[in-house]
Amino acid sequence: MEDRAVSCLIALRRVLSAADNNVRAVAKATGLSVQQMIVLQIIEDTTEITPMMIARRAGVAPATATALIEKLAQMDYVSRRRSESDRRKYWVSLTDAGKTALHSAPDPLHQKFSEEFALIPDYEQAMILAALERVANLVSTPGEAPGADQPHVLEMSKPIDAEKETV
Amino acid sequence: MEDRAVSCLIALRRVLSAADNNVRAVAKATGLSVQQMIVLQIIEDTTEITPMMIARRAGVAPATATALIEKLAQMDYVSRRRSESDRRKYWVSLTDAGKTALHSAPDPLHQKFSEEFALIPDYEQAMILAALERVANLVSTPGEAPGADQPHVLEMSKPIDAEKETV
DNA sequence: CCATATTGTTCGGAAACCAAAAGAAGAAGA
DNA sequence: TCTTCTTCTTTTGGTTTCCGAACAATATGG
DSSP, X not given: OTHHHHHHHHHHHHHHHHHHHXXXXXXXXXXXXXXXXXXXXHHHHHSSBOHHHHHHHHTOOHXXXXXXXXHHHHTTSEEEEEOSSSTTXXXXXXXXXXXXXXXXXXXXXXXXXXXXXXXXXXHHHHHHXXXXXXXXXXXXXXXGOSSXXXXXXXXXXXXXXXXXXXX | OTHHHHHHHHHHHHHHHHHHHHHHHHHHHHTOOHHHHHHHHHHHHHSSBOHHHHHHHHTOOHHHHHHHHHHHHHTTSEEEEEOSSSTTXXXXXXXXXXXXXXXXXXXXXXXXXXXXXXXXXXHHHHHHHHHHHHHHHHHOOXXXXXXSSOOOTTOOOOBOOGGGGOO
């Protein structure tokens, strides 16, 4: 009877595999690495976020996050703004170029899904949405959920430009 | 209208993110790299498969597939058997150790899902399964689907042992 | 037998990643 | 104020992963 759970997991793995291939394709199309894309998406989700939080969400070591952010900053896809409440950290956010880059490449999976989803009868659409949200709530751990640790609002732009000449 | 498709994709991305974090955790627990785990799973799915097919399914370059297989063979997780119908290629399959390794680590997502899924009322379980399979069919491309390109049955074991002394 | 294609490998370099140590800034207590 | 401890980020050094390109071996079709 927990047979059905197994079937679910199998279906899930098919979806996962397709999605994985997809991100790679999209990444290649944008000229970004997969990890860079993930980081950009994390930043977009939160609008503003610190390196440590990026590391936690992306599941990489802090050192790796530093390198990723530095790279993205060099490409001018993200901007950094020193926090004033805690001057050790800084807030990373997407530049316009970053947003553009993130959405420039067509996403085959997104498109395919949207197209075919539109053909499905209404009641079934609703069913699928409900099921997906149910599953998302089942599996998503609070640790990586969005929402916590928002930046203070009162910090004004004080750009991190000192290290502009980093090689 | 197509609002619902967007909500679906958002939910899907939550699931994806959770799953991604999960594979990393499991990989770390097994001492395998993520890519190695994926390859092992591909091999298990097909029982027997050639390097090129592995490369295509895993979405990596042939050179990478070679390296991955070589590594897994060194760990004695996979065995190779030269094809007789086409002596360029060979069939890769899982050893018992490989199967064990692949399933040794507890899978937090799998567990969590199974547990919570069991608590869901019957009709909703059925609904979720149907929805997941629907989605899987929507997104999965035939190219990476299992089933095609099976090995000929008549090839007997002629191990690739020549390179046993590879450093 | 000779092109051409396919399969897999080797090689060299680029990039990703991490652990550990270091640096810089906050927090807490005397 | 002056420790001392903690947190956040970076640097360093070294490992691993991955790919492109050139290559060898085999197949296939004239």
